[in-house]
Every structure is written in structure tokens, then in C-alpha cells.
Amino acid sequence: MLELRLVQGSLLKKVLEAIKDLVNDANFDCSSSGFSLQAMDSSHVALVALLLRAEGFEHYRCDRNTSMGMNLGNMSKMLKCAGNDDIITIKGDDGSDTVTFMFESPTQDKIADFEMKLMDIDSEHLGIPEAEYQAIVTMPSSEFARICKDLASIGDTVVISVTKEGVKFSTRGDIGTANIVLRQNTTVDKPEDATVIEMNEPVSLTFALRYMNSFTKATSLSNTVKISLSSELPVVVEYKIAEMGYVRFYLAPKIEE
Amino acid sequence: ANNQPKLSAFFTLK
8 A cells, every 4th residue: 555645746847847757667666765767768778867855745655665557657747637736646546557647726625536547567776876976066057058059059078178168168169169167156036046167087988869858858857956977877967846855867978089 | 879888788677
């Protein structure tokens, strides 16, 4: 028996919009600690890791560890039927091949049940160890989205370089080149507008912009994004979900030809 | 695009 009641149902709607284009099918894992997911894109180049902690739900009941295979496109279709202010409850029974999403309007005058078929998914779980990163950049998520979108109109890849001067996003394509440098800026009115660069040593890595742009679909989940860089490791692009957890995207760097 | 490694080059399967 599983029953997870999320008052801020819009969070789940946003999570699905953030990940459904990157991953088609995924197993949602439910345990006493929370509701989570780890899945790779079909080419196994990028990975999404989601955590919604149990404490973030108004009511959280998960009698035993459960894995529910869902088609994210279908799940998104169902969640789009929930209002932005709706309370969403995820319900499942042991051994059942369906999951139910219940949507309640804030005034409780409309209650909807959507039952979705589950699927068997052979997913490969990767062990992701804690790592030291050479540089961690925290910046407004909207600025990161803007940069990725702008650069994708010029080139296919972005070189992200962190030095003590700042963080540089560069691309080149048939029509020319582009460089965008952000300097650390903590003298802002609102903390979420700050750009903070923590650098242990300079680092420069190349990534496919197609994936970076896909990650920015999570922009509405958080005002800030944290980009952790290390040579020898996939980049981590993390959007914190207030009070609840995170969506993290991992992307393997391209090797210079 | 053969200069794009997969994640399995960095992380091990559990």
C-alpha cells in the first residue's frame, strides 16, 4: 500500500515537464525515505536523478519498498489534467499493475481519479559516488537557460570554463563563435540572483547543448541552478526543489577530437 | 559523434 499526498501538486507537474523529453520510461522507487527516480536517456549519455523526500509530503505512507514502472509521456498527460493549485495524491496497491493519481481542487469541490497502467522496465541503476568537484557554479536558473538557448543557435556544443576570472560559456558554429562570461556577483538584492563560483582549480569541459537545453526544462522548479564540474566526471546540473529534494542531471563530457 | 562517451565510462552499474 502506497499513498503519497502532495499539497503543492504543481511540483510534480513541473518535475514531469522537466524530465519527460529526456527519458521515455522510468521506474519510480518508493521507500520510507522518499519517492525517487534514476533513469538514463536512450543513448546512455545523460541521466536524471529525482528525489522527493517523505517529509515534503503532507501524508506519506509506503509500507514496503516499491518500484513502479511508468511511461513518462503518459504520466505527463495525466498530470496535465491536474490544476496548478490541486493537491495530488499518488496511490498504489501491492502487486497492482496500475497507479492512481488523485487530484483535489483547493476548495475540495472537485475530485478526480486517473488510473494509469504500469509497465515492466528493465532499468540499469548506476552507482554515483560522492565526488569532489574542481568547480561549482551557482547561478540564476533563468540565466543558465538563456545562455544555453542563445548558444544553441550558434553551435552544437558548449565549452564551460571556470577560472578565477569567472565562468565562460563558449560555442562555435558555421556562422561564427560566441563567448559569454559571468563573473562572481554576490552584491545582489536577492540571494537567488547571485552568481557564486567556488573553484578549487580551473576546469574546462565540452558538452552537447542539446542535452543542456533539455535540462533547462527544469528551470521553473528552482530560481537557482548548481553546476558541478570536474574533468574525468560527468557534469551535474542540479535544481533544488524547495523543502523536498532535487532534480539532478548528469551529462558525460565530450572528448576533444 | 563518436567523441561522446556514455555514462557507463564514469559510473558503474549497480
